[in-house]
Amino acid sequence: MPKLTRAEFLKMGLAAATFPSLLAACASGPKKREVNFFNWSKYIGKDTLANFTKETGIAVNYEEFADEEEMFAKLRSGARGYDLIIGTDYMMPRMKALNVIDPYPPGALKNLGNIDPKFRNTPFDPENAFSVPYLWGTTGIGYNKKLAPKSPTSWKDLWDEKYSGKISMLDNARDCISTALLLTGHKETDVDDAAFKQVREVLLKQRPLVKQYTSSTYMDGLVAGELFMSMAWSGDVLQASKENPQLDYVIPKEGSYMWVDSLCLVRGSQNREDALRLVDFLIQADVAADIANTVRYATPNSAAREKLEPALKKDPRVFPNKEVAARLQFHTMLDPDTAQLWNDTWSDIKVGA
Amino acid sequence: VTTAEPPEKTTQPWTAQGEGKISSWLSWLVGGKQPAASHLMLAPAALWLLFFLVIPVTVLLAHSVAQRGPYGAIKWAFTTANFARALDPKYLPVLLRTFGYASATTLLCLVLGFPVAYYLSFYAGKKRETLMIMLMIPFWTSCLVAIYSWIIILGREGLLNNSLIWLGVIKTPLTILNTPFAVILGMVYFYIPFMVLPLYSSLEKIPRQFIEASYDLGAGAATTFLKITLPLSLPGVFAGCILTFVPCMGDFLTAEFLGGPKTYLIGNLIQNQFLMAQDWPFGSALTALLLITLVAGLFIYQKIEERELENA
Numbered sequence: 159m160p161k162l163t164r165a166e167f168l169k170m171g172l173a174a175a176t177f178p179s180l181l182a183a184c185a186s187g188p189k190k191r192e193v194n195f196f197n198w199s200k201y202i203g204k205d206t207l208a209n210f211t212k213e214t215g216i217a218v219n220y221e222e223f224a225d226e227e228e229m230f231a232k233l234r235s236g237a238r239g240y241d242l243i244i245g246t247d248y249m250m251p252r253m254k255a256l257n258v259i260d261p262y263p264p265g266a267l268k269n270l271g272n273i274d275p276k277f278r279n280t281p282f283d284p285e286n287a288f289s290v291p292y293l294w295g296t297t298g299i300g301y302n303k304k305l306a307p308k309s310p311t312s313w314k315d316l317w318d319e320k321y322s323g324k325i326s327m328l329d330n331a332r333d334c335i336s337t338a339l340l341l342t343g344h345k346e347t348d349v350d351d352a353a354f355k356q357v358r359e360v361l362l363k364q365r366p367l368v369k370q371y372t373s374s375t376y377m378d379g380l381v382a383g384e385l386f387m388s389m390a391w392s393g394d395v396l397q398a399s400k401e402n403p404q405l406d407y408v409i410p411k412e413g414s415y416m417w418v419d420s421l422c423l424v425r426g427s428q429n430r431e432d433a434l435r436l437v438d439f440l441i442q443a444d445v446a447a448d449i450a451n452t453v454r455y456a457t458p459n460s461a462a463r464e465k466l467e468p469a470l471k472k473d474p475r476v477f478p479n480k481e482v483a484a485r486l487q488f489h490t491m492l493d494p495d496t497a498q499l500w501n502d503t504w505s506d507i508k509v510g511a
Numbered sequence: 512v513t514t515a516e517p518p519e520k521t522t523q524p525w526t527a528q529g530e531g532k533i534s535s536w537l538s539w540l541v542g543g544k545q546p547a548a549s550h551l552m553l554a555p556a557a558l559w560l561l562f563f564l565v566i567p568v569t570v571l572l573a574h575s576v577a578q579r580g581p582y583g584a585i586k587w588a589f590t591t592a593n594f595a596r597a598l599d600p601k602y603l604p605v606l607l608r609t610f611g612y613a614s615a616t617t618l619l620c621l622v623l624g625f626p627v628a629y630y631l632s633f634y635a636g637k638k639r640e641t642l643m644i645m646l647m648i649p650f651w652t653s654c655l656v657a658i659y660s661w662i663i664i665l666g667r668e669g670l671l672n673n674s675l676i677w678l679g680v681i682k683t684p685l686t687i688l689n690t691p692f693a694v695i696l697g698m699v700y701f702y703i704p705f706m707v708l709p710l711y712s713s714l715e716k717i718p719r720q721f722i723e724a725s726y727d728l729g730a731g732a733a734t735t736f737l738k739i740t741l742p743l744s745l746p747g748v749f750a751g752c753i754l755t756f757v758p759c760m761g762d763f764l765t766a767e768f769l770g771g772p773k774t775y776l777i778g779n780l781i782q783n784q785f786l787m788a789q790d791w792p793f794g795s796a797l798t799a800l801l802l803i804t805l806v807a808g809l810f811i812y813q814k815i816e817e818r819e820l821e822n823a
Contacts, residue, residue: 227787234583252582252789323686330787369689370771375662383667384688494581501788508775508783511601 192217193432196243198419199224199374200397201293201455203448210439216432224374227330233258233424241427242436244292247282247418248332248489252497254288259422261287266434269441272461277418281491289420290437291458293393293450296416296478296486297333298409300390302380305404310387313341313410317360322367324386326379329371331504333389334361336415336489346490349499361507371508380405392475393455400454407475413485418458568802574795583789593796602780602797609777612691612766613759616698620706620755621748623699628710628747629740650704658697658768665693665769689771697765702758706751713747714740753812757805777801 191214195207199222207218223229226246233240234256245253253259267290277291299310305324310316316325327334335357336346342356369385370376377398379385392407399405421437423430439445447465450457456476457463463471470476478486492500575593580586627646635642649657664670665687672684687693717740725735763778770776777797784794 225786227789231786231789255582256584365772368772375768378662382669497582498579498790501790505780505783505788505790506601508772509601509605509780510772510775 190217191215191429191432192219193429193436194219194221194239194241195433195436196221196223196229196240196424198222198226198244200394201244201419201453203445203452206440206445206449209445210436213439214432214435216435218436225329230258238426239428240424241429241433243422243424244419245289245422247280247420248491250282250288250420251491253422255494257425259288260425260427262290262423262434267438267441269438269443269461272441272443272446272459274458274460277458280418281488282418283420289418289422290441292419292421292440293453293455294416294418294458295392295455296409297328297337297389297391297414298407299387300376300380300395300405300407301387302383302385303404303406305383306386309406310408311411313337313412315410316387316389317364317367319367321386323369324384325368326370326372326376326385326388327364327368328376328389328391329373331500332489333415334507335500335504337389340412340414346492347496349496354499354503357503358507362510365507365510393453396454396473396475397452409475409478409482409485411485413487415489416486417489571795571802572799574791575799577792577795579790579792583791585791590792593792594800596793597796597800602777605775605777605780608775609760612694612698612774612776613756613762615695616702616759617706617752617756619695619699620703621752624703624706624710624751625748628707628714631707631711632714646704646707649700654701654764657701658764661693661697661700661769662688665696688769689774691770691774693769694766694774697769698759698762701762701765702755705754705758709750709754710744710747713744713750717743749812749816753809757809760801760805 193216195218197220201222202220207220211217221240223232226249229243230245230249230252233243233253243259245259270290273291277294278286283289299313299316301310303309306321315321316327338357338360339346339348339353341360342353344353344356370379372379376385376388376390377394380388380390380395381398381402390407395405395407399407421440423433423437427433440449441459443459443461444465446457446459446462450459450462451467451470454470454476457466474482574585576589576591578586578588578590578592631639631642662669666672667684667686667688669688671687672681675681676684721739721743722735725739730738761778761781763776763782766774766776766779767782781794781797781801784790784797788794
């Protein structure tokens with residue numbers, strides 16, 4: 159084999175380096191049709207996306223997150239390439255303020271009429287511009303009937319020293335601070351020092367009993383018996399209870415919060431048309447019903463409600479009855495200063511200060 | 512100190528005339544007789560440092576003196592408030608705890624890793640490569656997969672508890688997951704290759720004649736180890752300790768999944784600022800302080816070592 163001189167070698171390297179860009183130049187034919195969809199984990203039907211691709215020929219690159227704040231951090235740090243995301247109501251002001259999402263073009267969705275009018279003109283999106291409701295649910299207590307000696311009925315059960323080391327709390331300011339405010343008899347809009355002193359006291363008192371602050375692994379803990387009870391999101395527990403009948407979910411007597419997760423268009427998306435097509439598909443009655451049947455969250459889609467499994471439709475843990483619904487409220491949209499106060503307080507609770 | 516001059520001076524390429532100008536410039540660049548060639552060879556490493564060290568650290572430091580705007584937006588106005596906040600005594604327990612966990616992990620890695628490295632270097636013989644690969648396999652596994660495996664092993668109805676119950680050692684399952692023990696176990700598991708490899712490489716470098724000479728001169732196994740092998744392996748011990756301790760100080764995954772509120776480390780606090788509290792400036796200030804402390808520590812260590820070398 160002839161020996162290469164160093165100069166020849168470098169020239170070859172230079173040629174090799176330019177080669178892929180030549181290839182790329184040749185390949186720029188018609189654009190591939192695809193949507194990049196960033197969703198909560200376990201938050202879609204088994205064949206939903208495959209069916210969409212079959213029907214439209216549009217490929218879906220599907221990615222899941224287990225923590226909404228992390229999703230937001232990823233988007234705002236400039237992660238490119240997502241076209242469609244799921245955002246909870248309380249994220250809307252932030253996502254709008256930091257220019258992460260775009261409004262829907264008017265008239266782009268033909269199935270929009272399926273959405274229950276109760277979920278339109280909401281405080282988080284008064285003009286119905288930025289969000290299309292996908293699923294809704296509640297925050298409550300998930301527990302293992304076999305292990306918890308008595309079924310919890312009150313938030314205070316999560317403060318019971320009997321369960322020290324056997325409970326978990328959701329790892330976010332939104333759920334924990336709002337519950338602490340509720341328990342100390344305050345409103346979500348209260349920002350005075352006295353209120354927050356009490357919030358700190360309540361949460362710090364509970365801290366030694368908490369095995370883990372987690373939004374992503376508490377289901378594993380409940381199933382495995384590591385945890386007796388957890389602050390939980392309704393559908394997570396009900397999904398798992400299909401496999402493990404020992405798991406149950408309750409909305410505490412003091413009341414709690416409900417929330418709506420919506421489909422949002424990511425600003426700077428390269429596949430807007432295909433993303434809109436996917437949104438329109440996801441809010442079709444039968445598709446939305448199949449998703450709700452799978453993930454055990456409530457659907458804001460009135461057309462889909464007719465097609466739900468009867469057991470799910472009648473389940474008061476999913477669709478609370480009048481008496482329970484009276485104890486539920488939506489989260490208030492926080493102004494930036496209050497949001498900061500909540501986040502800083504939560505950061506301090508985690509530190510233990 | 513004098514810098515070495517190139518042994519011969521050729522004509523400068525840019526003085527060359529006419530059509531040969533570019534080619535002679537190129538041949539000067541890659542020809543290898545002039546420093547330019549060595550600069551070119553340094554380019555990949557220099558670019559690496561620029562993109563993965565200089566730029567990120569600069570961005571980090573810029574954020575650490577910026578202000579937090581509405582909803583966590585960055586406001587580019589100078590402030591030292593983030594550093595003042597980072598030095599708040601309420602974070603001291605977190606810092607001390609992190610230092611404790613990192614030290615304990617380093618110590619355990621040393622105690623467990625030294626015999627392994629010793630065996631690999633002196634006794635493993637033909638099995639050495641196989642054993643090395645076995646040591647490295649966990650290191651190549653995805654961190655999250657490894658953590659979830661540990662959750663399965665350490666759980667209430669996990670492999671460990673079930674085995675202990677089956678053996679009759681315990682009657683009711685022990686709580687292992689989300690305890691300090693689980694965190695230390697996870698950290699030792701992740702970082703022990705960082706200890707064993709430098710130890711192995713320094714043990715490997717010890718001339719075997721020294722050890723034979725020691726035996727020839729009548730020293731026993733213990734004396735030989737304490738007077739010859741151990742002192743000569745000290746560079747490996749220090750390198751291993753630094754390579755283990757430094758990443759341990761920044762660890763957050765192990766504490767997050769295998770630990771609980773009682774094992775909240777500085778890495779968790781920093782992660783919380785970036786991902787949850789949306790307070791990037793404060794998170795950057797905490798990171799900068801951690802970085803400065805570690806770099807200062809390494810610098811002092813290096814100075815002490817240099818002085819010892821001079822005195823030796």
